[in-house]
Amino acid sequence: AEAAALKKLAVDYLHPEVGVTSVDGACFGRNYFNRASAPDTEDDEFADERAEVLAEAAALKQLAVDYLHPEVGVTSVDGAAFGRNYFNRASAPDTEDDEFADERAEVLAEAAALKKLAVDYLHPEVGVTSVDGACFGRNYFN
Helix, strand or coil: CHHHHHHHHHHHHHCHHHCCCCCCCCCCCCCCCCCCCCCCCCCHHHHHHHHHHHHHHHHHHHHHHHHHCHHHCCCCCCCCCCCCCCCCCCCCCCCCCHHHHHHHHHHHHHHHHHHHHHHHHHCHHHCCCCCCCCCCCCCCCC
16 A cells, blocks of 8 residues: 555656646635735836847857857858858969878878888787788697
């Protein structure tokens, strides 16, 4: 009986959206917030101030999102808004020579090979896979 009562209390606590039902006519309650003698909850000045603060917070949030996500891009509906791309114009200097690009590719390939060797060394549990049929080895431990 106690376990069932505790279960009912837990369900009532965890699900307030269910509400309270009563069949007893002697049960009643009083709403202290909407009665005529209740104090006003908020003045109009405070409500206006709150609305301004929330609008400023929303604007700051939008600025933060714009700053942290540059990949989203900028949308404009004003026809007078324009910009200039200084990187793709005809008179812009070249960003990188071909020989530097080739050297960079070689360095990156060497770094990838070194990374693979380091991973193979640090993780011996991965094992070695081979596709060459002439590769063989002998296990001296078993």
